[in-house]
Amino acid sequence: MSAKILVADDEPDVLFMTAFTLRQLGGYEVIEARNGQEALDLSLAHAPALMVLDVQMPQLTGYDVCRQIREHAGMAATPIILLSAKGQASEIEEGQAAGATMYMLKPYAPQQLVEEVGRFVPARR
Amino acid sequence: MNRYRRVDTLLLSLCDPAANSLLQLMTVDHGELRHDYARGPIPPNSYTDIVIRTGAPLMLRNAPQEQAFYGIETALIGGEREPLALVCVPLLNTFGQRFGMLSMQSYTADEYDLRDIDFLTNVAHQIALNIQNATLFKQSQEQVQQLAAETERLELINRVSNWSSATTDLRELFQGIVNEMARATNADQARLLLIDRVRGLAICEAELHDTGAVGQLALPIAGNPAIEWFDQYQTPMLVRDATDDPRFQAAHAVWRASNIRDVLLVPLLVKGEVIGSVGLDMQPRPCSFSEREVATCVTIANQVAQAIAHARLFDQIRRFNVELEQMVAERTAALTAEKERLEAVHTITTALTASLDIDEIVRKTLELAAGAIGVPRGSVLVRDPMRDLLIYRAVLSETEGLSATDKPFDLPSGNLVEWTLEHQQGVMIADVREDERWVALDNTPPEIRSFIAVPLLAADVPLGVLMLNSPQPGFFNDEHMRLLSTIASEVAITVHNAELYNYINEQATRLAELLQVQREETGKNRAILESVAEGVLVLDEADTVVLFNRAASQVLHIADDVVLGRDLRSIAEHGTGDEQERALPLYAALGEGVRGARQQSDPVNRLLELPGQTIDLTITPVTTPDGERVGIAVVLRDITREIESDKTKREFISTVSHELRTPLTSVKGYIDLLLLGTAGPISDLQKNFLQVVKSNADRLNSLVEDILEISRLENGKVKLHIKPLNLPDLINDIAVSLKTETERKRMQLTLEIEPRLPVVEADSKRINQVLTNLLSNAHKYTREGGQITVRAFERAGFIQVDVTDTGVGIPPDELPKMFSRFFRANNSLKEEVGGTGLGLSIAKSFVELHGGDMWVTSELEVGSTFTFTLPVEQGRPAQAEDAHRSINEVANVS
Secondary structure (H helix, E strand, O other), X not given: XXXXXXXEXXXXXXXXHHHHHHHHHHOOEEEEEOOXXXXXXXXXXXXXXXXXXXXXXXXXXXXXXXXXXXXXXXXXXXXXXXXXXXXXXXHHHHHHHHOOOEEEEOOOOHHHHHHHHHHHOOOOO | OOOOOOOOEXXXXXXXXXXXXXXXXXXXXXXXXXXXOOOEEOOXXXXXXXXXXXXXXXXXXXXXXXXXXXXXXXXXOOOOOOOOEEEEEEEEOOOOOEEEEEEEEEOOOOOOOHHHHHHHHHHHHHHHHHHHHHHHHHHHHHHHHHHHHHHHHHHHHHHHHHHHHHOOOHHHHHHHHHHHHHHHHOOOEEEEEEEEOOOOEXXXXXXXXXXOOOOOOEEEOOOOHHHHHHHHHOOOEEEOOHHHOHHHHHHHHHHHHOOOOEEEEEEEEEOOEEEEEEEEEEOOOOOOOOHHHHHHHHHHHHHHHHHHHHHHHHHHHHHHHHHHHHHHHHHHHHHHHHHHHHHHHHHHHHHHHOOOOHHHHHHHHHHHHHHHHOOOEEEEEEEEOOOOEEEEEEEEEOOOEEEOOOOEOOOOOOOHHHHHHHHOOOEEEOOOOOOOOOOOOOOOOOOOOEEEEEEEXXXXXXXXXXXXXXXXXXXOOXXXXXXXXXXXXXXXXXXXHHHHHHHHHHHHHHHHHHHHHHHHHHHXXXXXXXXXXXXXXXXXXOOEEEEEOHHHHHHHOOOHHHHOOOXXXXXXXXXXXXXXXXXXXXXXXXXXXXXXXHHHOOOEXXXXXXXXXXXXXXXXXXXXXXXXXXXXXXXXXXXXXXXXXXXXXXXXXXXXXXXXXXXXXXXXXXHHHHHOOOOOOOOHHHHHHHHHHHHHHHHHHHHHHHHHHHHHHHOOOOOOOOEEEOHHHHHHHHHHHOHHHHHHOOOEEEEEEOOOOOOEEEOHHHHHHHHHHHHHHHHHOOOOOOEEEEEEEEXXXXXXXXXXXXXXXXXXXXXXXXXXXXXXXXXXOHHHHOOOOOHHHHHHHHHXXXXXXXXXXXXXXXXXXXXXEEEOOOOOOOOOOOHHHHOOEOOOOO
16 A cells, blocks of 8 residues: 655646656655645545645645644644745745745656655655 | 127128028127138038028027037137127028028127027118118119120220221221220230231331330240230230249340339231230239220220221222332333334324335335435335346435336345345444445445435345435434334335235236136036936035036925025925925935035935835035035936836746746656656657757756846845855865766866865855856866866955866957856857856856955956955854755755
């Protein structure tokens, strides 16, 4: 049974690419969320081992999801990787305040993502 | 009493029982009255004592036998022998108080019986009444006497104060004191001595009977017992039996000669200071110098003291007056003489000062000086500074009268005129024929016998010489010399004034012409300044606005009449409401900028943000070509629109760059996935094509990154994370990371790092970027087999890093543009290498943010050296941000 990773991004291309990378290169079971609300609902339903959240999503942003997840006792320590196309100091700080574990700048290299995720949740291959 | 009973002795004692004192004792012994002045305590256990104590009568029939019974110890009182029988009764006053005892005594025993007690008690009662009456009478008499004495004293005070306040003559006062004191004491002789502490003498100033001692008798103060006494006690000194008093040994002989026995010495005190004493002598006489008399003398002395103080002051003032009058008289005499001399000079100078024409002055001087002294001939020489010659500006002779000439003075050197000018002194020759100093010429008129010359000096500068001569030998005297000297100095001043006037006149004319030219010039300048597009505001050195052009008025929204010709402060004070909101920050920025420009004398640039408006201020000190500061010029540019468009541009760049990242993420990600073979196997050709796509996507990505970095730099959003940085380690790391690429091009990379380089304080990420950029450029623009050298060393508080390559080099005309954005130098490798043209611009900005500098030197086809410096001691910014450090930063590694 491989570990569950939740990936959320409002860009379908990027969402598919991220999910594909984690499945193909990391051998993880990936749950895909197309926006913040879905990410929140699915993570509560599936309790993933790690979450990769895009920051700029409509309605619920990556920060919002992060903050709400942290309020649930069972997910207080779940590693959360934020993905952003901006990457300014103020954003990094906001992510930290919201409870994120790590901040990665887009565009990212697929191998790099797998490597970082693997540090928290061992890959199957 | 004897008629009634046998009484050998009658005894009456009067006492004051409260004080236990016996006042008087009176006995009548066989009809003979005897007084006994035994004043003193009541003898204890005497008859008086017992009767006074008990208040009861006492009768002894046989005294020697009964005395012991009553405890009587006293023996004989009054009588010739001890009485045997006696009766004693107390004397009682009307209040029943005991005040004495009456006793009748007999030498016969058993002489008296009880009836005698009654009898004696009656007698005692009568006596007591009489005594009381007598005492009352005596008391009232004494009061009358006291009143009389007091009246006398007041009369004396009145008299003394009357005569003493009536005079300011010290001698009169002194004589008065002597007379009054002698009168009050009936003294035989009286003398007043005044103490002169400076001379250490007491000098006789007055005496009652003239013996010639006044002004003659002078006693040394030192060792004088009376004066020592006065200084210590300030009270009179009464010497009884003076010739026996050892203190006054020195005076004994004198006193004996005058048969003096008692002496009273009274001090004279003025404001607490002993100024003298009065000595009163008395020949032998009973009851001399009673207490009252001494007191009277003190009263007199006190009474007169104030008058003496006044008189002394008056005397002093009078003496000052006399001295002053004398001084005034002397000065008046001197002034009168001076006045007469000045009048002569005045006549001349009044005539002169009216004129500013030098010839006129000189002619008049000569005429008036000759007239005042009474000679017919003379001349005045005046120096002509242009020709450096002395000119006969005025000549007076009997034949030709007064004339002006232009003839130069041409005597051979060593003449008197020369001497006068050189020594700045007048000279007098009594007889020219006998004086060696006189240079005799053939044409010297024979009628010149005596001669006088004085220099004309203005502020010690010799202007010329005034000379007079006379046919009479020894004509001139010292008085003439003084008069001429005075005239000469007056004339010199006048001549000097005239010269100054001429000079000023010329200058004024020249300046007026200059002013006219300048006025025209200023008018032109003003017109130009008025019409320029930039706002111009000019202040003079007193901060008064002297120019405020139309554009300035438009930029600042202030009418020119509000500020023109007023203090700069009027900007702050103008307007109401919204205008005020603008006015205050505007004035603050202007004022601060103007002060800054004044202090450093360099132009100051300020950006002024007002609500909805941004104004660029350039504040420049205005100096004349001579470097004299004349004011401050402020150029105002409304750059609101530039700022706004700049802001829009920056926002646009930022947004576009972010928007580009999202598609780039997909492009780069999917290519990577394809290349990784995650979507199935790919052919080598496909792989090559994908590599081309990937490298172009990377280029696009780095372009986006560079643009974002520039945008952050422009927005001032780049914050440095300053920490101690080990530069040699950093250089090594970068060299290692480039190893693969340098080896591929068979390049040699050499590091020359000075040992023990100080640690710098810097943002390691940014410096890494800088070094990576320089080394990467060196690598890119150097052909295969080339050489790259990195040197790091300390120089003047900075660490300098040189990155030198043996590359293609940079054309000299392109060197200045090397750090401009998007600029890429022209060279053979340009197309091959590619690049955004932003890297160096960013690197230079980073170095500058650290307080360092960056520059380049290069030679075409030889190589380039890029250099940057970092200060060794970099101040740590207050808001160093390390907050996100706990989140791993992957961004810069990707």
